[in-house]
Amino acid sequence: MKDSPGLNLLKWVAERPEWKRMWGRDHFLIGGRIATDFRREIDRRGAWGSKFRFFPESNNITMLSIEASPWNNDLAIPYPTSFHPSEDSEVVEWQDRMRRQERPYLFSFSGAPRPSMKTSIRSILIDQCQASSSTCKLLDCREGVTNCDNPIHVMKLYQSSIFCLQPPGDSLTRRSAFESILSGCIPVFFHPGSAYMQYTWHLTKNYTKYSVFIPEKNLWVREFRVNKTLIKFSKEEVAAMREEVIRLIPGIIYSYPRRVRKDENLGDAFDLAVKGNLERIEKFRSAIREGKDPSIGFAERNNSKFKDVNIV
Template identity: 70%
Template sequence: MENPITSKCCNHQPWFVLLVFFVFCIELFSFDYSGFTAKKSALVTVLDDNHGNVINTQSSLPHDFTEITNASVYPLPKTDEKGDLKVGTEIDSCVGRYIFVHDLPSRFNEDLVNNCRLLTRGTDKNMCPYLDNLGFGPEIENPEDVLINNSWFLTNQFLLEVIFHNKMKRYECLTNDSSIASAIYVPFYAGLDMSLYLWGFNTTVRDSASLGLVKWLSEKPEWKRMWGRDHFLVAGRIAWDFRRQSDNETDWGSKLRFLPESKNMSMLSIESSSWNNDYAIPYPTCFHPSKDSEIFRWQDRIRRQNRQYLFSFAGAPRPEYQNSIRGKIIDQCLASKSQCKLLDCNYGTTNCDNPVNVMKVFQSSIFCLQPPGDSYTRRSIFDSILAGCIPVFFHPDTSMLNHFKIFHMV
């Protein structure tokens, strides 16, 4: 005999399915999710492997992880003290910013610094004192309160490569694994090496260190990965000091940047050339603030300056240069009397290497005249900008052609 209950279920199957679904829904929504919710909303912490800091993800991480920049987010399985699974994230803030630094033989950098007394060829300066404080030089005495104490140092304009190297040693995203590096730094002090041999040496001597460098680099596995296209170096002199186009003994500089290997590398220098892979950055000034408050304090002081002179000029005549306009600028400045302030930088006249003397003049002037010096730019340009004095150029190459990029980085 047929079971009546089974018969009813079969005859009314749609209603039976609907009844089961209804009961399931009641059980689903009546389930206590409080424990699960508590675990889900619990504070998740992330350990930053680079700094060892614990980060509060509720306040630090955006809800949409795709908005995180310069970071790689990896979901990692983690459990709490009870063994229950919880969600965690690990952020590598250095992704895209890792730098690998070549450990060059000491002859390419440290030996040059250790023999700093030899770096005076062609000048009357002893370079050794300028190497204090990681290349910033000694702190400047400020008896007249022209500067801000603890922020100004006697920095030599040709020590950019030393300053940069010391800064790079403290860079937070250094790596010993060149395969994850976004760029590879070559700490060759090309400018200091060049300063030894610019005057009175043949081209073989001037090119010796450059040839030795590219030979050493070309034998490294890091070089062979991209043949140097991810390599860069920083030079403390202008790019043209490393672009001698012939082997004539009378031609200036070395041919570092015309060597086949060097052409693949990028170079940051005081002035860029019109050739590829050169990038201009400013001369290092003497202002090295260590915190934001020192910058704000300096800005406030500059805004309050009483500028009694219409224009000023700090420099010396260059009679050896036939096309130099400096002599005429000096004559007109002297003739202008109260309208122009002249800081005569002839040897023995005034210590123009002392920023106190220079900044005192620039802070009292509206316009600062900036004719070309040994090259199209001068460090005085950046000193005048710091002083709030408007630089006035006399040659298009100072700002518009090869060196236009300088002012995008000030």
């Protein structure tokens, strides 16, 4: 019963005449959750998620979701934020506002600890932030606390900060990373799978231009302090990174649906996702024209997918 809606969808789409052009390899869909939620590998009662992506017809489709999986036909698109401009001028005005924003805090963190996850570094980051109260601002998001339910609180926090900490939570990625970029706050990542290997159509390939990377293992060293790492960046380096972050804003937001884009440089997250996917589909069309099998590698698990970023 849990998997029947997906099966019904696939049965319907596979009967459409459009499907037979490339047997689904020119089709894509949007997943409202992280990609692994659609790849349940067991049928035990109570097992989490759907096995939608393991059905044969689904293997021929590309899924775009807020977090990709190791499979080649699962690709990541930005989490939606609360800013949906209806005119190009609103985007430009917002970017200018973020450039002028006063940022009294060196860094900030919005989130809750994960005491049940032994490998989580969140508690360490919270402790370090509280110990550096003059330079770090914490927004407590523990269960029962409502501060983080209102995006205005999160945005105000990030707009007052130079750097914003973005550790993994229940999964590798966070909506908060995109709220950070939208706020002109330089994201600090602790796992390469949180951004660099995910949003290849939307984020700068050279991650050092817009973010800071601190390996998770550093946090387990008792003497390591995040603030000592961040304070080393010069004003010029910070200004350059912030400008790159602000440059990314148009491409990570989802505009109001009726927005008319007059400036091609202000394409939104949807535009970039469709453009990237169409280019990908054209590669498979070319393979067919050349007599190659387009299924090779299309839906395979690729364990090196998240290992192709050179982290220094």
